[in-house]
Amino acid sequence: MIKLFLSASAVRTVRETPVAGVPAVTHPLWADVFPWLVQGTTIREALSATGPGAPFDMGMFSGGTQPERVLANWTRLGDGLALPGFTHAPQVHGCDVEWHTQGGPGVRMVPACDGHATSTPGAALAVTVADCVPVFVVDPVHRAIALLHAGWRGAASGILARGLRRLEDEASTAAGDVHLHLGPSICGACYEVGPEVFAALGLDPPPGPAPLDLRRVVAAQALGEGVDLDRITVSEWCTLCGDSPFFSHRGGDRSRQIAYMGITR
Template sequence: MPERLDELAPADWWRPRFSHPRVGAVMTARSGGVSQPPFDAFNLRDGLGDDPVAVAANRALLQEIVGRPTRLLSQVHGVAVHLLESMAEPPATPPVADAVVTASSAVACEIQVADCLPVLFAHVGGRAVGAAHAGWRGLAGGVLEATLAHVRALADASAGDIECWLGPCIGPTRFEVGADVLLAFGASPEQPGACFRPARPGKWLADLPALARQRLAAAGVQQMAGNSGAPDWCTLGHPQRCFSYRHAPRTGRMAALVWLR
């Protein structure tokens, strides 16, 4: 199926670039769909209060843009990784997982976010791809390391042969957390480390993309692009472009996708 990303996708969607021409990727923004407020306009998740007909129309357009079907996950802030196979029938209910990988060109990996960090993975030789949903719980639990291991296994490759792209998420000047989050990452109020800054008594500002980069680097990933932690990447700071749960809990979901041509 031909890909129509440049023709159909709105200009403010993100277009991750990977080194191998076989790898395609995109991340949606709020624009381009038919959902009405507060889900305007390109909400991709049903069951949030949006009109199911509008969600179905948005999902149909997404599939047309990426040129292949995707499979929804039931995301629970965990570390499970789902393998997409080209000939597998869609399950009756979405699998419970927070990451997805494939070596097939017949399907696209999709994860959804509205403040959490999306991370896309691709083998430099174009043999496998993956996508992970990394909120702080999944990140601390090892969802990125689990996804990396699955992509490496599919591609029969080392960690140094895997590229990662970090998408927009709640930024390091807006993500206020408690001591439980510090402890989950092996830090403490007395020694918070470089990824946490004091905000007010009992609260710290967490740098989610920096934590992700730190963990990916420790796992052997050398090539990372995308979210630098700069204000332009903050979902909470750009509610007109991004769905943000912290801005408005009744909101839609964006999707980050990666596939093999």
């Protein structure tokens, strides 16, 4: 059984800051610490000269927006970040993590998986999210990265451990060198699930539906894998409640944002 020995205040929380020129937010500390890294999560509305504009839907498979508009949004994001393209895949709430040695222009689609890893400059990675946890993993020693899509099924099947093993196998990454950020996702207060979800995650199941803090679960898994507590951060944002600037599946949105990360040099 997973023991959630993390208190609510144990892991440092951060609030992502806006990215200049594109509808996205980024880790407030990583830009200075890792100048070779581009990282962030898109937000739900593109800004125009007069204020909020059209929904900035990045979902290729969710059916929220016309496909040509979605592709135009991907192009706008890549141009704004000076990235030639992104590597992306259909997601199946599993634990497969693919290693990539090349990028490509536009959106480079690969077979279905829920995680990507690379040490290749220019091979930007992207996962779709709208309540699930985007997990950003950075190894600054070997300049290797992984980006994971962790819903409860992915967390239960060990996607974080698979991502760390992939980095270890391909880039000699040690868990103690890793910096890990759990990005914008649904918060524990908003995420009510059944006892079967607790059981699947190795937690004592409650007698009925109860709130679950999935980011806390993933943070506990990271500690169990050897990631240092002081190198783990959690976004303050919930994708559902408050003044959230993100799409939320539980909130009824069919549109999606992406989490993205790439090595620039």
